[in-house]
Structures are given as structure tokens and as C-alpha cells.
Amino acid sequence: xxxxxxxxxxxxxxxxxxxxxxxxxxxxxxxxxxxxxxxxxxxxxxxxxxxxxxxxxxxxxxxxxxxxxxxxxxxxxxxxxxxxxxxxxxxxxxxxxxxxxxxxxxxxxxxxxxxxxxxxxxxxxxxxxxxxxxxxxxxxxxxxxxxxxxxxxxxxxxxxxxxxxxxxxxxxxxxxxxxxxxxxxxxxxxxxxxxxxxxxxxxxxxxxxxxxxxxxxxxxxxxxxxxxxxxxxxxxxxxxxxxxxxxxxxxxxxxxxxxxxxxxxxxxxxxxxxxxxxxxxxxxxxxxxxxxxxxxxxxxxxxxxxxxxxxxxxxxxxxxxxxxxxxxxxxxxxxxxxxxxxxxxxxxxxxxxxxxxxxxxxxxxxxxxxxxxxxxxxxxxxxxxxxxxxxxxx
Amino acid sequence: xxxxxxxxxxxxxxxxxxxxxxxxxxxxxxxxxxxxxxxxxxxxxxxxxxxxxxxxxxxxxxxxxxxxxxxxxxxxxxxxxxxxxxxxxxxxxxxxxxxxxxxxxxxxxxxxxxxxxxxxxxxxxxxxxx
Numbered sequence: 001x002x003x004x005x006x007x008x009x010x011x012x013x014x015x016x017x018x019x020x021x022x023x024x025x026x027x028x029x030x031x032x033x034x035x036x037x038x039x040x041x042x043x044x045x046x047x048x049x050x051x052x053x054x055x056x057x058x059x060x061x062x063x064x065x066x067x068x069x070x071x072x073x074x075x076x077x078x079x080x081x082x083x084x085x086x087x088x089x090x091x092x093x094x095x096x097x098x099x100x101x102x103x104x105x106x107x108x109x110x111x112x113x114x115x116x117x118x119x120x121x122x123x124x125x126x127x128x129x130x131x132x133x134x135x136x137x138x139x140x141x142x143x144x145x146x147x148x149x150x151x152x153x154x155x156x157x158x159x160x161x162x163x164x165x166x167x168x169x170x171x172x173x174x175x176x177x178x179x180x181x182x183x184x185x186x187x188x189x190x191x192x193x194x195x196x197x198x199x200x201x202x203x204x205x206x207x208x209x210x211x212x213x214x215x216x217x218x219x220x221x222x223x224x225x226x227x228x229x230x231x232x233x234x235x236x237x238x239x240x241x242x243x244x245x246x247x248x249x250x251x252x253x254x255x256x257x258x259x260x261x262x263x264x265x266x267x268x269x270x271x272x273x274x275x276x277x278x279x280x281x282x283x284x285x286x287x288x289x290x291x292x293x294x295x296x297x298x299x300x301x302x303x304x305x306x307x308x309x310x311x312x313x314x315x316x317x318x319x320x321x322x323x324x325x326x327x328x329x330x331x332x333x334x335x336x337x338x339x340x341x342x343x344x345x346x347x348x349x350x351x352x353x354x355x356x357x358x359x360x361x362x363x364x365x366x367x368x369x370x371x372x373x374x375x376x377x378x379x380x381x382x383x384x385x386x387x388x389x390x391x392x393x394x
Numbered sequence: 395x396x397x398x399x400x401x402x403x404x405x406x407x408x409x410x411x412x413x414x415x416x417x418x419x420x421x422x423x424x425x426x427x428x429x430x431x432x433x434x435x436x437x438x439x440x441x442x443x444x445x446x447x448x449x450x451x452x453x454x455x456x457x458x459x460x461x462x463x464x465x466x467x468x469x470x471x472x473x474x475x476x477x478x479x480x481x482x483x484x485x486x487x488x489x490x491x492x493x494x495x496x497x498x499x500x501x502x503x504x505x506x507x508x509x510x511x512x513x514x515x516x517x518x519x520x521x522x523x524x
Binding site: 091099100113 | 435438439441442444445446448449453454455456457458459463466471475478
């Protein structure tokens with residue numbers, strides 16, 4: 001089944017074959033044990049540190065009085081009252097059986113030096129434990145991923161390729177959590193720029209909308225302005241087309257999606273959302289997918305998805321519901337490619353620019369242009385959008 | 395029948411080698427323990443030397459010998475500790491040398507055992523065919 005999903009090109013290897021589940025778990029357990037040992041050591045040293053500070057306090061208080069009334073330990077169980085004299089004379093164990101006669105002040109100096117040595121030990125232990133914890137979490141993640149039946153998809157990147165390919169290479173990145181290569185990113189960006197230029201030439205009336213989008217690109221943090229402009233556009237477009245189409249339906253859609261996004265953003269785990277998603281229908285998938293990845297910068301991620309819903313509503317005005325789905329899937333094919341790059345700002349910008357392009361294209365098309373849309377988005381069909389969800393073993 | 399005798403021979407050889415290997419590994423573990431002890435002592439002595447250096451000339455220094463504290467000259471104590479550090483360092487170096495030696499032996503033994511196992515396997519494979 002996995003091989004079929006790969007479409008013949010590239011390879012699909014289950015993660016479990018590279019890192020057997022029980023092996024990874026064993027490794028994780030071993031690291032956990034090591035962490036436990038280190039923790040014990042650390043506790044021990046910390047106890048020394050507190051003992052040392054207590055001793056420093058005691059020694060610095062001793063010479064305050066000429067003599068102290070104390071209970072002297074005698075044998076194992078007995079004490080008898082006594083008196084501590086010569087309160088400023090201490091015999092300090094330097095180590096290895098060597099003692100030195102010191103005053104209280106000098107003793108405190110020695111003890112503070114020891115305290116410093118202990119502190120450095122604590123620090124090194126902490127660093128050690130931090131490393132081990134990172135290792136442990138890596139093993140845990142690997143084990144759980146292997147247990148889930150996650151697969152690695154490897155595929156050669158071809159320049160002249162459909163958006164579908166982009167989405168697939170993106171899937172690979174998502175699955176493996178490999179850092180997105182810079183050059184690949186640059187290539188996609190240049191392609192986007194080309195598309196944008198074409199659109200600019202083709203359509204002069206839409207220049208305003210494009211400008212809005214681009215201003216948003218320059219200032220991705222200006223959230224409120226951005227949202228307003230988008231909603232304005234959307235309502236304008238809706239009014240202009242109100243004769244041809246039922247206006248209420250896209251509106252309802254527009255309201256529905258932000259709600260969706262809200263709920264999805266709250267869900268913290270990518271895996272759980274992904275699983276939940278597999279049951280939902282496609283446009284929702286695409287949107288929640290973007291919001292899902294952009295969650296790392298929650299504010300901007302939320303904005304971009306808002307803008308995105310705006311574009312959906314617009315395209316819905318001109319095209320039928322069916323073609324809207326396709327427009328969405330086509331944009332979906334391109335969008336996750338940027339999402340996976342951790343550089344959230346440029347990713348957010350480019351996805352914006354692209355949603356703009358989707359909107360404009362649909363305006364240009366005849367009302368029955370669902371075929372044209374799908375061909376422009378180069379064969380990304382709703383039936384075969386994201387291999388990740390399909391591949392996941394049941 | 396000759397082949398089975400050869401196999402028995404090889405297996406005996408293998409057993410001997412495995413015993414040697416485990417002995418070597420025990421030695422290495424012991425070596426590590428001793429090394430650890432010496433390293434701790436070295437750290438302690440260095441600490442003592444540092445503190446002794448910080449003491450002024452007239453300070454009284456004692457050495458605990460058995461149950462009694464014996465008064466020592468500061469210079470004498472200093473010299474003693476330095477000598478002790480020297481000794482421990484030399485000992486550590488020696489241990490390092492032996493450890494390396496042991497590890498080399500262990501590796502060669504492992505190789506030999508691996509080869510023996512392969513030979514036994516090939517023998518058995520030949521026997522299965524015949």
C-alpha cells in the first residue's frame with residue numbers, strides 16, 4: 001500500500017524498519033536509567049552544598065560568644081552538658097588526613113572555596129543531565145513514531161513539476177521533521193514570483209487587491225488592518241456577484257472556517273490533529289493543516305489562515321462549490337510546502353501571495369471553470385491530495 | 395567423521411578463547427575501578443595542596459595517623475602532599491598503559507573468536523550439504 005501511495009517514484013520506508021520499536025524503547029530506557037543515576041548524584045552533591053552553607057553559618061556564629069553551653073555527645077547514645085571554649089580555634093580537615101589549625105574567619109574562607117568547587121560540580125552535572133534528557137526525548141519520539149507506523153518518503157526533486165510533487169516532498173519533510181532545504185525553498189519562491197508577475201500583467205483591475213496583499217506581506221504583524229482589508233475585499237466581491245450566485249452560502253462558509261481554525265489551533269499535538277483530520281473533508285483538511293503548522297507563531301498563523309478563508313469565500317463567488325474545493329486543494333498543495341519551513345514569516349508571506357493568486361485566477365475564469373482551475377493547479381485532484389493521511393497505517 | 399572431530403576441536407578452542415576474553419574484561423573493569431579511586435585521591439590531594447599553599451608560615455598542620463593527630467611542619471606537609479600527587483599521577487599513567495594493553499588484547503581476542511565462529515559455521519554448512 002505504501003509503495004502504491006508513492007506513485008512509483010521515490011521510495012517509502014517505514015520508520016520502524018530503520019529504528020525497530022523495541023530497540024528505540026530499549027535505548028530510551030537505558031538513557032532514562034542514566035538520567036536517574038545522574039539525578040541521584042546531583043541530589044547527593046546538593047545535599048553537600050546545603051550542609052556546607054549550614055556549616056559556614058555555624059562557624060561564622062561561633063566566635064560571637066566567648067563560650068557556648070552545649071550537649072557533648074559521649075559514646076553512641078549518651079550526651080552530657082558541656083561548655084565550648086576557644087570558640088575561635090578550629091581544626092579543619094583539609095583532606096587525606098591533613099588538618100590545619102584555623103581561626104573561624106579562615107575556616108569560612110576555606111569552606112566558601114569548597115562551596116565553589118561543589119557549585120561547579122553541580123553545574124557540570126546539570127549540563128550532563130540536560131544532554132541526556134535531549135537524548136531521551138529523541139529516543140522517545142523515534143520510538144513512538146516508529147510504533148505509529150510513520151514512513152519516510154524519499155523522492156528526487158524535479159524542477160518542472162506539478163504542485164502535487166511539492167506537496168509530496170513536503171510530506172516527507174513533515175514526517176521526518178527534516179529541516180527544509182534553503183535552496184528548495186528559494187526555488188519555490190522564485191516560481192511564486194513568476195506566477196505573481198503573470199497575474200499582474202493579466203489583470204489590471206485586481207491591482208488594488210494585490211497591493212493589499214503585498215502590504216500585508218511587508219507587515220505581517222499588522223493583524224487588524226490585514227483582516228479588515230481582507231474582509232472588505234470579500235464583501236465587495238460578494239456584492240458584485242450577488243446577482244449570479246447565492247450570496248449566503250459563501251458567507252456561511254466564511255464564518256464557519258475561522259471557527260474551525262480556532263478549535264484546531266487549541267489542539268496542541270500535531271499527531272492528534274492529523275488523525276482527527278483524516279475523517280474530515282478536504283478543504284477543511286487543507287486549512288487546518290496550515291493552521292496546524294503555523295501554530296509555532298500563533299498570531300501570524302492565525303492571521304494567515306484568516307486571509308486564506310477570505311480568499312476561499314471570494315473564489316466561491318465566481319466558481320461553483322465543486323471548483324472551489326479544487327481551488328482550495330490546489331492551494332493546499334503549494335501551501336504546506338512553505339509551512340514546513342520553520343522560518344514562519346516568509347512562509348506566511350508567500351502563502352498569502354499565493355492565495356491572492358488563486359482568487360484572481362478564479363475571477364478570470366468562466367463560471368463553469370472547474371476544469372480550468374484544476375488544470376492550472378496542475379493535476380492536484382481532491383482524491384489524491386496528501387499522501388500522509390493515506391499512508392498512515394490503520 | 396573427521397569433520398566432526400575438527401568441529402569439536404574448534405569448539406573447545408572457542409570456549410577457551412571466550413574464557414580468556416571474559417577474564418580480560420574482568421581485568422579491565424577492575425582497572426577502571428582502581429583508576430577511579432586514584433582519580434578521586436588525586437583530586438583530594440590537589441585540594442589539600444591548594445589549601446596548604448594558602449596557609450601562612452606559622453600555621454599548625456597536623457596529620458591524622460591512626461587515632462592520633464601528629465604535628466607536622468608546614469613545609470614537610472607540603473612536600474609530602476606533592477610527593478603523593480606525583481606518585482598518584484605516575485600510578486594513573488601506569489594504569490592507563492595497562493588499560494590500553496588490555497583493550498588491545500581484548501580486541502584481538504574478539505577478532506579471533508569471530509573468525510573461529512565463522513569457521514565453525516562454514517564447517518557446519520558443509521556438513522549440512524553433505
